[in-house]
Amino acid sequence: MKDLVEEINQLKKEKDAVILAHYYVMDDIQDIADYVGDSYYLSEIATQVSQTTICFAGVKFMGESAKILCPDKTVLLPEVLADCPMAGMADVDKIIEMKEKYNDLAVVCYINSSAELKMYSDVCVTSSNAIKIVKALPNKNIYFIPDENLGRYVASQVPEKKFIFNEGFCHVHTSISKENVWKAKIAKPQMKVLVHPECKKDVLELADYIGSTSGIIDYATKSKSSDFLICTELGVLHELKEKNPDKHFYSVGHRQFCPNMKKITLEKVANSLRNMETEVKIAENMRTRAFMPLKKMLELAN
């Protein structure tokens, strides 16, 4: 294990590579990463690093987004089969149909989406900036893809716009039930409930705080409370415990585990750097079209 970490550090120098990791990957991967963060932070930092190679410890849409934004860099996915099922849960024909049906429509695409869906979208968002970006759009009608729960949450915060929803979902977040949140609250009433907006509406209604993985970590770190119920994937516990060794974090059930994020191992990261694989490749016509909504997100989020 120590040898593998040393090898990865050596390979990073040899290959002029940087490792980006999402909070949901395993603890040992977060420990060797140069940057760890939520989806927005990782897409922005990809555009700012000086290294010529990015090894992306995250699911496929994250590596794809980095490549779309940084075409001159080599972007590597240590495990090409680590894909987010939600990324494909919308339909290009339906997007085209909605564009024809509604005047003044913006197609707002959660970054958890394939490059193909991004091609047909007007702007990308993440859970940390979706409300701000939708509010800033001049359009009255919003077609929000692919995540229905995030879309409905954003709609509740931007009542002046008309939303059309799509039926995509995250199986990890929708596995969290309001009954289990209630049970945990009854056992520890002082506990603050921190919820990711990919959760269902009835869970969001029980939240003390709703936000992205970074938002949840920041909230718990700044809070005077000491007990928190974590309603997102449990990879965030690594950073939460590191920043808050005296606070207590509780889970809701046994399914807060993203099997795709957990496919990435130290061995796969080392192998990826050794052999410079698997390189993200996107056809240039697709890349230039998918670039527009991502670029617009970076502009509107700041």
Ligand code: 13P
């Ligand atoms: P954030 O880290 O942006 O909150 O995204 C959560 C997620 O589900 C990523 O797949």
Ligand code: SF4
């Ligand atoms: Fe996709 Fe959910 Fe896993 Fe995030 S946690 S990568 S949204 S399946």
